[in-house]
Amino acid sequence: MTSDIRAEVGTELAPLKLAGISRTTLALFAGASGDHNPIHIDIDVAQSAGLADVFAHGMLSMAYLGRILTNWVSPESIREYGVRFAAVTPVNSEPTARGRIVALDTVDGEARATLSLSVTLADGTVTLSGDAVVAL
Amino acid sequence: MAVDQSVIGTELSPTRLVVDAGRLRFFAKSIGETNPIFTDLDAAKAAGHSALPVPPTFLLAIELDRPDPFDWVSDLGIDLRHVLHGEQRFAYQSQAYAGDELIARPKIVDVYAKKGGALEFVVKDTSVVRPDGERVADLKSVLVVRHPEVQQ
Numbered sequence: 020m021t022s023d024i025r026a027e028v029g030t031e032l033a034p035l036k037l038a039g040i041s042r043t044t045l046a047l048f049a050g051a052s053g054d055h056n057p058i059h060i061d062i063d064v065a066q067s068a069g070l071a072d073v074f075a076h077g078m079l080s081m082a083y084l085g086r087i088l089t090n091w092v093s094p095e096s097i098r099e100y101g102v103r104f105a106a107v108t109p110v111n112s113e114p115t116a117r118g119r120i121v122a123l124d125t126v127d128g129e130a131r132a133t134l135s136l137s138v139t140l141a142d143g144t145v146t147l148s149g150d151a152v153v154a155l
Numbered sequence: 156m157a158v159d160q161s162v163i164g165t166e167l168s169p170t171r172l173v174v175d176a177g178r179l180r181f182f183a184k185s186i187g188e189t190n191p192i193f194t195d196l197d198a199a200k201a202a203g204h205s206a207l208p209v210p211p212t213f214l215l216a217i218e219l220d221r222p223d224p225f226d227w228v229s230d231l232g233i234d235l236r237h238v239l240h241g242e243q244r245f246a247y248q249s250q251a252y253a254g255d256e257l258i259a260r261p262k263i264v265d266v267y268a269k270k271g272g273a274l275e276f277v278v279k280d281t282s283v284v285r286p287d288g289e290r291v292a293d294l295k296s297v298l299v300v301r302h303p304e305v306q307q
Contacts (some may be wrong), residue, residue: 037187047185051178053219058236068236069303077240078212082186085211090190094208094250101244101295 026132026155032087032118039111040075048079075108080138080147083116088134091118092153098131102149113141118151130155158231158266158275158300167227167261167279172220176253179207182216209251214283214292215243217259227263231277233300241276242297248290251283257291259283275300 049060054076057064065073081102088097108114122133131152138147183193191198199207225235251257265278281294
């Protein structure tokens, strides 16, 4: 499954466009990730906090970005992976995860690529921005 | 209500989780994973893995494996409904696999406010290790607490 893209600065990883994030997906992710915070799965709790509706776990979008990393390299090749959550992801929104190689270097004899990562919604909102370092 | 700075340095309850293949398949399903190395043992072995590999973000689940994983948030006087995940980082030292027993040791390492106290930030570092002490990953979580009652 690992794709054979060339590691060059500027190379884009294959983007991952998701269908709308359903309430079912949020329920499944709550159970599988262990994050049962009701703000993501219970509209009554969301409304009691003044929100119109539930919103997706940030970690769900981080997992989508993780998928594009592990579609490219084996999971044990990932050295670092971090994101900043810039905006909430409303239920039913359609995120797209993207990654681009921004640097290549060698650390302790190991060739590594640094990637710039983002998740955007269909309306252009950037919900996550991040970076990763992978061994090549 | 402002979080007391004295909580910096507080170690939260450690958790242990034996990562089983069924839980990893459930996680894979929930994120729409299509790469078979995360769900199919034969595919994982064909790719050189000894068992199903733990995907990169699953490691946060170790510290959530408690009856009430957010009790420490309430103990800080924070309303969980006003908490947003601000940042998350992982630094990996060794790959984890289905069947591994993993231990998470979370610790509050910083608390600070912005916007005149309307936003507070709680920073938590977690080390994930194996029972023999071998390091698996270091996690950093930044939680953002909204205080809608604070006038800017």
